[in-house]
Amino acid sequence: MTAIFRKEINAFFSSLIGYVVIAVFLVVTGLFLFVFPDTSLLNYGYATLGPFFTLAPNILLFLIPAICMRAFAEERQTGAIELLVTRPLRDVEIVMGKFLACLTLVVIALLPTALYYYTIYQLGAPAGNIDAGGTIGSYLGLLFLSMAFVAIGLLASSLTRNQIVGFLLALALTFWFYFGFDYLASLPVFYGNGDVFIASLGMQEHFRSLGRGLIDSRDVIYFLSLTAFFILLTVISLERRKW
Template sequence: MIAIFRKEINAFFSSLIGYLVIAVFLLVMGLFLFVFPETSLLDFGYASLGPFFTLAPNVLTFIIPAICMRAFAEERQTGAIELLVTRPLRDVDIVLGKFLACLTLVVIALLPTALYYYTIYQLGAPVGNIDAGGTIGSYLGLLFLAMAFVSIGLFASSLTSNQIVSFLLALALTFWCYFGFDLLASLPVFYLNGESFIASLGMQDHFRSLGRGLIDSRDVVYFLSVTAFFLLLTVISLERRKW
C-alpha cells in the first residue's frame, strides 16, 4: 500500500497534475471569496467562513473526479494495470494506496485555506470574533466529504478505460450523493412526509450537521460507511479480471 501511495504521489507532483489541481482550487475559491461581490467574505457582514464552506463542496464535486479519473482508467487503457496486479499486492492494498494519495492531494489543496480563517479572525470586531467550533466542524466535514468523493472517483475510474467517461461518471455520482437527495426531498410528494429521512440519506445534510460545530457520531459513521462502501465496490470491480 505504501509503495502505491508513493508512486501515485510522485506521479501527481512529477507532472503538472498536482500543482494544477491545487492552483485551480485556490484560484476559484479566491475569486469567489475575495473578488466577486455576491460571495465575498469581505462583504458578508460578519466574521464567518460560511460562504467558503458553502462553495467548497461545489468545487470539490468537480476537482476530485478530475483527480481520480486517471487512477485506474489510464492504467486500463495503457495495459499497465496488468503489470500492477501481478505484483505481490492485494487488490485492497492497491485501492487504499491510490485512495490515500488522492486524498492527500485534496488535503494539501485545503491547507492554504487556513489563511481565510486567519483573515476573518483578524477582521472580526473584536479580533477573534469567529465561531471556532463551527469552523473546525466544517473543516472536518470537508475532510469526510473529500474521503467519500475520492472513494466514488476511484470506483468510477475502475469501471472504464476512458478517463473522460470516468470523470463524467464520478461527477454524476458525487453530484447525486451531495445534492440529489436534498433535491428529491424537496419534491412536493415528500413534503412533511419523509422529507427529513430522504435528506438524511445525502451527504449535504450530514455536512451541514458537522458545520454546526457538534461532532455527531451519526455523521461520522455515515461518511465512513459511504467511503468504505465505494472502496469495497472498487475492490470488487478490480477483481472482475479474475472472473
C-alpha cells in the same frame, strides 16, 4: 500499499496535475471569497467562513473526479494494470494506496485555506469574533466529504478504460449523493412523509450538521460507511479481471 501511495504522489507532483489541482482550488476560492464583490467575505458583514464552506463542496464536486479519473482508467487503457497486479499486493492495498494518494492531494489543497480563517479571525470586531467550533466542524466535514468523493471517483475510474467517461460517471454520482437526496426530499409528495429521512441519505445534510460545530457520531459513521462501501465496490470491480 505504501509503494502505491508513493507512486501516485510522485505521479501527481512529477507532472502538472498536483500543482494545477491546488492552484485551481485556491484561485477559484480566492476569487469568489475576496475579489468578486457579490460573494466577497470582506463585504459580507459577518466574521464567518460560511460562504467558503458553501463554495468548497461545489468545487470539489468537479475537482476530485478530475483527480481520480486517471487512477485506474489510464492503467487499464495502457495495460499497466496488468503489471501492477503482478506485484505481491492485494487488490484492497492497491485501492487504498490510490485512495490515500488522491485524498492527500485534496488535503494539501485545503491546507492553505487556513489563511482564510486567520484573515477573518483578524478582521472580526473584536478580533477573534468567529465561530471556531463551526469552522473546525466544517473543515472536518470537508475532509469526510473529500473521502467519500475520492472513493466514488476511484470506483468510476475502475469501471472504464476511458478517463473522460470515468470523470463524467464520478461527477454524476457525486452530484447525486450531494444534491440528489435533498432535491427528492424537497418534492411536495414527500412533505411530512419521510422527507427528513430521505434528506439524511445525502451528504449535504450530514455536511451541514458537522458545520454546526457539534460532532455527531451519526454524521461520522455515515461518511465512513459510504466511503468504505465505495472502496469495497472498487475492490470488487478490480477483482472482475480474474473472472
